[in-house]
Amino acid sequence: xxxxxxxxxxxxxxxxxxxxxxxxxxxxxxxxxxxxxxxxxxxxxxxxxxxxxxxxxxxxxxxxxxxxxxxxxxxxxxxxxxxxxxxxxxxxxxxxxxxxxxxxxxxxxxxxxxxxxxxxxxxxxxxxxxxxxxxxxxxxxxxxxxxxxxxxxxxxxxxxxxxxxxxxxxxxxxxxxxxxxxxxxxxxxxxxxxxxxxxxxxxxxxxxxxxxxxxxxxxxxxxxxxxxxxxxxxxxxxxxxxxxxxxxxxxxxxxxxxxxxxxxxxxxxxxxxxxxxxxxxxxxxxxxxxxxxxxxxxxxxxxxxxxxxxxxxxxxxxxxxxxxxxxxxxxxxxxxxxxxxxxxxxxxxxxxxxxxxxxxxxxxxxxxxxxxxxxx
Amino acid sequence: xxxxxxxxxxxxxxxxxxxxxxxxxxxxxxxxxxxxxxxxxxxxxxxxxxxxxxxxxxxxxxxxxxxxxxxxxxxxxxxxxxxxxxxxxxxxxxxxxxxxxxxxxxxxxxxxxxxxxxxxxxxxxxxxxxxxxxxxxxxxxxxxxxxxxxxxxxxxxxxxxxxxxxxxxxxxxxxxxxxxxxxxxxxxxxxxxxxxxxxxxxxxxxxxxxxxxxxxxxxxxxxxxxxxxxxxxxxxxxxxxxxxxxxxxxxxxxxxxxxxxxxxxxxxxxxxxxxxxxxxxxxxxxxxxxxxxxxxxxxxxxxxxxxxxxxxxxxxxxxxxxxxxxxxxxxxxxxxxxxxxxxxxxxxxxxx
Numbered sequence: 001x002x003x004x005x006x007x008x009x010x011x012x013x014x015x016x017x018x019x020x021x022x023x024x025x026x027x028x029x030x031x032x033x034x035x036x037x038x039x040x041x042x043x044x045x046x047x048x049x050x051x052x053x054x055x056x057x058x059x060x061x062x063x064x065x066x067x068x069x070x071x072x073x074x075x076x077x078x079x080x081x082x083x084x085x086x087x088x089x090x091x092x093x094x095x096x097x098x099x100x101x102x103x104x105x106x107x108x109x110x111x112x113x114x115x116x117x118x119x120x121x122x123x124x125x126x127x128x129x130x131x132x133x134x135x136x137x138x139x140x141x142x143x144x145x146x147x148x149x150x151x152x153x154x155x156x157x158x159x160x161x162x163x164x165x166x167x168x169x170x171x172x173x174x175x176x177x178x179x180x181x182x183x184x185x186x187x188x189x190x191x192x193x194x195x196x197x198x199x200x201x202x203x204x205x206x207x208x209x210x211x212x213x214x215x216x217x218x219x220x221x222x223x224x225x226x227x228x229x230x231x232x233x234x235x236x237x238x239x240x241x242x243x244x245x246x247x248x249x250x251x252x253x254x255x256x257x258x259x260x261x262x263x264x265x266x267x268x269x270x271x272x273x274x275x276x277x278x279x280x281x282x283x284x285x286x287x288x289x290x291x292x293x294x295x296x297x298x299x300x301x302x303x304x305x306x307x308x309x310x311x312x313x314x315x316x317x318x319x320x321x322x323x324x325x326x327x328x329x330x331x332x333x334x335x336x337x338x339x340x341x342x343x344x345x346x347x348x349x350x351x352x353x354x355x356x357x358x359x360x361x362x363x364x365x366x367x368x369x370x371x372x373x374x375x376x
Numbered sequence: 377x378x379x380x381x382x383x384x385x386x387x388x389x390x391x392x393x394x395x396x397x398x399x400x401x402x403x404x405x406x407x408x409x410x411x412x413x414x415x416x417x418x419x420x421x422x423x424x425x426x427x428x429x430x431x432x433x434x435x436x437x438x439x440x441x442x443x444x445x446x447x448x449x450x451x452x453x454x455x456x457x458x459x460x461x462x463x464x465x466x467x468x469x470x471x472x473x474x475x476x477x478x479x480x481x482x483x484x485x486x487x488x489x490x491x492x493x494x495x496x497x498x499x500x501x502x503x504x505x506x507x508x509x510x511x512x513x514x515x516x517x518x519x520x521x522x523x524x525x526x527x528x529x530x531x532x533x534x535x536x537x538x539x540x541x542x543x544x545x546x547x548x549x550x551x552x553x554x555x556x557x558x559x560x561x562x563x564x565x566x567x568x569x570x571x572x573x574x575x576x577x578x579x580x581x582x583x584x585x586x587x588x589x590x591x592x593x594x595x596x597x598x599x600x601x602x603x604x605x606x607x608x609x610x611x612x613x614x615x616x617x618x619x620x621x622x623x624x625x626x627x628x629x630x631x632x633x634x635x636x637x638x639x640x641x642x643x644x645x646x647x648x649x650x651x652x653x654x655x656x657x658x659x660x661x662x663x664x665x666x667x668x669x670x671x672x673x674x675x676x677x678x679x680x681x682x683x684x685x686x687x688x689x690x691x692x693x694x695x696x697x698x699x700x701x702x703x704x705x706x707x708x709x710x711x712x713x714x715x716x717x718x719x720x721x722x723x724x725x726x727x728x
Contacts, residue, residue, distance in 0.1 A: 065665075067529075068527070068568070069665070070567075070717055070718060072631050100705065117631070124529035157595040157596060158596060159596075171596070192460065309671075311487075311497070311664070311667060311668045311673075312487060312664040312665060312668050313664060313665035313666070313667065313669060314668040315668075373566075373593075373594050373595050373696060374595045374596040376524075376525060376527060376594075
């Protein structure tokens with residue numbers, strides 16, 4: 001690799017130091033990729049023992065079933081390079097896990113992506129819902145290793161009451177991520193009649209709706225597991241909702257439907273007034289307490305029933321954006337879930353009046369989630 | 377004073393009566409084999425509730441079963457139902473028992489059923505009727521197993537010990553005969569706990585005795601087994617079928633759509649190939665998780681029907697754990713059967 005000037009060596013040194021501080025213990029031998037920098041900063045720890053970058057990218061997805069239900073661990077492998085890739089992908093998991101198979105052989109054309117499954121047995125539930133995973137790609141002396149703490153992103157069969165009290169959510173699985181110093185916790189549940197979400201946003205204050213300024217809200221997207229990516233020429237393939245606090249100090253908020261499957265994707269780019277789009281059968285309570293804002297919502301399956309076909313073991317996509325314009329700004333679960341930079345997609349989320357967006361588009365609104373039986 | 381004593385005596389008598397009644401309801405039950413050469417009739421019916429009236433549905437499905445049996449006396453009825461919460465389940469059972477009587481009604485709450493007429497989920501019930509002079513049925517229940525609230529990762533040793541004891545106790549309560557052919561187990565013990573119950577059973581039956589069955593729905597508020605028309609939690613029901621008939625078993629595991637469809641066909645074909653006799657019925661204890669992998673839940677049924685045809689009675693249900701021959705990829709012993717998850721377990725009962 002030709003070095004140009006002094007900038008590259010300085011950047012390489014900085015990234016090496018980051019890798020060591022990040023705990024990999026391995027100094028990357030081939031550096032300089034923007035994507036690698038961002039992956040390091042977002043929580044993935046990437047290291048390479050190689051003389052060059054083959055362009056292979058790895059991501060361990062969150063589990064969609066509880067460990068005791070013998071889930072499948074999924075690894076996405078993408079050949080971002082210009083040459084075909086042929087190698088093996090192995091997974092290293094917590095000690096008690098029994099994985100089948102131990103590795104997969106892969107052959108990927110340039111630009112091709114695949115999804116590899118590893119059946120999991122003997123896994124036990126971690127109290128903090130974090131499971132350290134190492135994915136290793138090996139080919140002809142080149143080795144790439146990605147460390148990531150995955151979570152279980154699943155909704156157990158449960159029927160909480162939407163009343164602002166959260167003690168009936170204790171059997172739901174908490175999915176957590178940080179934006180700066182602030183934590184967001186997402187719990188989900190489902191029942192034959194509705195899907196339930198509890199989003200707990202750590203923030204200094206709640207910015208309620210106003211006629212002239214940005215406001216706090218939670219934006220949700222639900223799509224089938226094989227939903228197509230949003231494209232301007234195609235129809236949307238998701239349901240999308242906006243959870244908005246009450247404007248009059250009332251705990252009762254309003255849920256709006258921003259998008260339904262079949263709607264032209266171009267509608268996502270139009271900042272429509274949400275007042276025209278309420279979901280009357282949804283229930284939403286938004287309250288403050290302990291430096292946090294609690295959004296507790298039930299979404300009747302309704303039209304989503306035939307689209308998502310809720311059932312135990314069903315995999316789908318659930319993505320979440322937290323609008324905190326007076327605090328951290330936009331919090332993007334897709335970033336925390338490890339989506340690649342190339343998966344940012346402005347059309348994946350609907351804009352709306354009162355939203356404040358970053359200069360870079362949010363991540364795609366397709367992050368894996370599951371529906372499962374009750375926890376015990 | 378006399379009136380006070382009399383009232384107390386009456387109350388005590390009533391309590392004793394109630395307790396005796398409850399105890400009697402849990403007693404082992406037998407409808408013996410009468411004639412080894414006699415008829416064996418197995419029929420399956422399924423109804424979906426359209427009017428939010430579980431009791432009426434229970435009566436309707438029970439009458440449908442009587443019609444399907446065409447005059448052959450029932451010896452046992454196995455229920456697979458997916459109604460919501462105890463009240464609706466109790467109403468359904470009342471409806472069924474009002475037509476068929478309490479004593480021969482067994483089964484459990486599932487995630488849905490599938491028969492030759494299709495697949496059904498919420499608010500549906502399927503019945504397997506077993507009758508004829510040529511079949512015997514012996515039933516027993518074990519209650520208060522003490523494991524429904526225990527988590528395997530925290531209480532494995534206790535769960536194992538309790539379910540080993542429960543499984544052994546359950547089979548020791550059954551009336552046995554030298555013509556016993558197939559054991560149906562319906563426990564409130566989901567995968568992977570169910571394997572310990574089966575191990576307990578095998579302490580009595582031996583490891584090569586054919587066993588099949590499914591763990592009941594484990595969703596909060598939905599976990600019930602049915603024994604002689606009554607609902608029980610944290611319990612397990614066993615039905616021993618006896619007579620002159622073959623039993624052929626298979627079990628297959630799958631966790632993605634393509635494998636679910638492939639293994640459904642493979643498993644059905646393997647079970648069918650293991651008997652040269654004419655099939656009387658096919659039982660399929662299937663995993664609810666497998667169903668969750670399908671874009672179209674009827675695809676698996678069609679895959680099965682392409683193998684077994686559409687004439688033989690098919691009783692299928694979705695469970696939280698399955699009992700039968702464990703897939704080779706997971707097998708850890710030489711036992712013919714075990715308790716597991718993500719399986720479809722086929723049993724083909726056949727006779728010349």
